[in-house]
Amino acid sequence: xxxxxxxxxxxxxxxxxxxxxxxxxxxxxxxxxxxxxxxxxxxxxxxxxxxxxxxxxxxxxxxxxxxxxxxxxxxxxxxxxxxxxxxxxxxxxxxxxxxxxxxxxxxxxxxxxx
Numbered sequence: 666x667x668x669x670x671x672x673x674x675x676x677x678x679x680x681x682x683x684x685x686x687x688x689x690x691x692x693x694x695x696x697x698x699x700x701x702x703x704x705x706x707x708x709x710x711x712x713x714x715x716x717x718x719x720x721x722x723x724x725x726x727x728x729x730x731x732x733x734x735x736x737x738x739x740x741x742x743x744x745x746x747x748x749x750x751x752x753x754x755x756x757x758x759x760x761x762x763x764x765x766x767x768x769x770x771x772x773x774x775x776x777x778x779x
Contacts, residue, residue: 669733672773673766679733690732694774697732703767710744710760718756719748729770737766 666676666687683690702725709718722744729738740763746752747759 666777668773668776672769673734673736674770674773675733675735678735679731682731691778693732695778697728698771698774698778700728702728706741706744707760707764710756715748719745722748734766734770737763737770740766 669676680687680690683693702721706718706721706725708714709721722741726738726741726745729735729741740759743752743754743759744756744763747754747756
């Protein structure tokens with residue numbers, strides 16, 4: 666679990682949301698690692714599809730928050746709000762931050778599940 670903490674995961678919060686079931690937490694991380702939602706978000710952002718990018722960012726925000734990936738969740742929330750017109754900024758810059766957080770999270774998940 667230290668690998669996840671070092672990567673910025675809120676492990677204690679995630680475990681609390683999952684009734685302190687570490688095996689289930691690891692199973693959910695494995696499912697997240699195989700999920701294609703982030704790739705879909707990337708496609709929507711690159712295509713300039715604000716509607717679908719906002720919806721995808723919203724869905725990812727929840728998944729990431731549940732699993733303790735708070736920095737990635739925050740990036741997804743920012744993207745959601747940008748695409749909904751609730752905030753101003755450059756979604757490409759925010760996505761670049763999200764991409765960095767995603768890569769860091771995936772690396773940590775890969776190490777933990779290896």
